[in-house]
Amino acid sequence: MSIAGLRAAxxxxxxxxxxxxxxxxxxxxxxxxxxxxxVQDLVxxxxxFFNFIxxxxxVFPDNPSGTSERLNDAAVVERADWSTAQVHDYYLAQSAAxxxxxxxxxxxxxxxxxxxxxxxxxxxxxxxxxAVAFDHLVHLQSDLLAPHGPVTLAxxxxxxxxxxxxxxxxxxxxxxxxxxxxxxxxxGPVGIHLTGATERAFQVSASADVADGVAVDEVSVEDLPxxxxxxxxxxxxxxxxxxxxxxxxxxxxGDPAAVAAVLDALDIV
Numbered sequence: 001m002s003i004a005g006l007r008a009a010x011x012x013x014x015x016x017x018x019x020x021x022x023x024x025x026x027x028x029x030x031x032x033x034x035x036x037x038x039v040q041d042l043v044x045x046x047x048x049f050f051n052f053i054x055x056x057x058x059v060f061p062d063n064p065s066g067t068s069e070r071l072n073d074a075a076v077v078e079r080a081d082w083s084t085a086q087v088h089d090y091y092l093a094q095s096a097a098x099x100x101x102x103x104x105x106x107x108x109x110x111x112x113x114x115x116x117x118x119x120x121x122x123x124x125x126x127x128x129x130x131a132v133a134f135d136h137l138v139h140l141q142s143d144l145l146a147p148h149g150p151v152t153l154a155x156x157x158x159x160x161x162x163x164x165x166x167x168x169x170x171x172x173x174x175x176x177x178x179x180x181x182x183x184x185x186x187x188g189p190v191g192i193h194l195t196g197a198t199e200r201a202f203q204v205s206a207s208a209d210v211a212d213g214v215a216v217d218e219v220s221v222e223d224l225p226x227x228x229x230x231x232x233x234x235x236x237x238x239x240x241x242x243x244x245x246x247x248x249x250x251x252x253x254g255d256p257a258a259v260a261a262v263l264d265a266l267d268i269v
Contacts, residue, residue, distance in 0.1 A: 005129030005165035006102050011158040012136035013095040016046065019144070020088050022153055028084040030150035033143040033243070039151065040087045041076045042139055047091035048075050049135055050098025053105075053128055068118045068269060102129045120269060121176025121212075130172070133165035134237070141234065142243045163197040163233050170240060170268045171202055171216045179212030181265035186214070190262045191228030193221060198233050204262065227254035229263060240266050 020043065028040045037045070052058055061074040079087070105111060111126035123131075137157065146152045174182070182204065189205040201224050207215035231239070231250040239246040246266075252259045 002126050002129045002165060002168070003106060004161070005127070005131075005133050005168070006099075006106060008133035008158065008162040008165045009102060009129050009136065010099055011161050012133060012140070013050075013099060015155065015158060016043075016136065016140065017092060017095070019140070019151070019153060019155055020091060023084075023151065025084065027151050028087075033149045034139070036073070037076060037143075039144060039149075040082070040084055041080070042144060043091050044079045044082065044087050045072055045076060046136060046139060047087070047094040048072075048079075049132060050091075050094035053132070054094060054097035054101045066118060068120050071118065098132070102132065105129070119177070121173060123172065127169065127172060130165040130169035133162045134169040137162040137166045138237050138241055138243070142238050142241075148238075148243070159197050159234060163237075164200070166237055167194065167198070167200055167233065170237070171218070173268055174204070174216050174266070175210065175212035175214045177269055178265055178267050179214040181267075182262055183213040185261035185265045187258050187261075188227060189225040190259055191219075191224035192236075193224055193228055193230045194233040194236055195230070196232040196234060200233065225254070227258050228252075229259055240268050242267050 023039070028038070030039050032039050032042045034042055060071060061078050063071040063074055082090070105125040105128060111124060113125045114122050115125055115128070116122045137159070140157055142148050144151050145155055183206055186204070186206045189203050192202045192204065194200045201219050201221045203217050203219050203225060205215050205217070206213060209215070229246070229250045229252050231246070235244070235249040238244040239249050246263045250263070
C-alpha cells in the first residue's frame with residue numbers, strides 16, 4: 001500500500017491549487033523549465049495524470065511512438081488552445097476525482113492489481129499515489145517554481161510528506177525505465193545514499209532473476225557497496241530525471257568511472 005503516497009498527493013494537490021489561485025496572466029503564459037511547455041501546459045499535464053487515474057475510459061491522442069513522454073507532449077498539444085480558466089478548472093476537477101480514486105485504489109481488493117504504463121513498466125494500482133507524488137513534486141520544484149522555473153511565488157512545498165513516496169516511485173521505476181542501459185553499464189553493485197529531507201540507501205545490481213536485468217534493493221547505510229553515490233534526496237529527484245547534472249550535485253565514493261557509467265544511464269520519468 002502507499003498511504004504515504006496518498007497523503008503526499010493530497011498535500012501537493014492542495015499546494016498546487018493555492019499556486020494556481022495566485023498566478024498572474026503572465027505566469028500562465030511563461031515558459032516552464034519543461035522544454036516546449038508553458039506553465040499552463042504543465043498544469044494541464046498535472047490535471048491529465050489525475051484524469052487518467054480517475055477515468056479508465058479516457059481517450060488519449062494518437063501516440064505512434066508508444067512512449068509516455070511523447071504521449072504527454074501530444075496531450076499538451078491537444079489542450080494548447082484552452083484558456084487559463086479552463087486549465088485551472090480542469091486541474092481542480094480532475095485532482096478531486098483523482099484523489100478519490102487513489103484512495104479507493106488502496107483497498108485490499110484493488111491495491112495489488114497490475115497496471116501497465118507504456119514504456120514506464122507495470123506497477124500495482126496502489127503505487128499510482130507514489131507516481132502522483134513524484135510527478136507533482138518534480139514538476140513544481142524543478143519546472144514551475146523559481147529558481148528553476150518562472151514562477152516567483154513564495155511557496156512551501158510539502159517536501160517532508162512527498163520525498164519518500166517520490167523516491168519509492170523512482171526506485172520502482174528504475175529497472176523498467178532504464179534497466180537495459182544500466183545493466184550494460186554495471187560492472188558490480190552501485191549504491192545510492194540519499195540524505196537531507198529523508199535518509200535512504202539502495203543497492204543497484206545486475207540480476208538474472210528479474211525481467212529488466214537490474215535489481216534495486218533498499219539496504220542499510222552500513223551495507224552500501226564500496227562504489228556509492230551520495231546526494232541530497234531532493235536534488236536526486238532533479239538529476240536522476242535529467243533536469244540537472246549529477247556531477248554538480250553528488251559525491252562519488254569508490255571507483256568514479258564505475259559509478260559514473262551507471263549515473264549517466266539514469267533517466268527516470
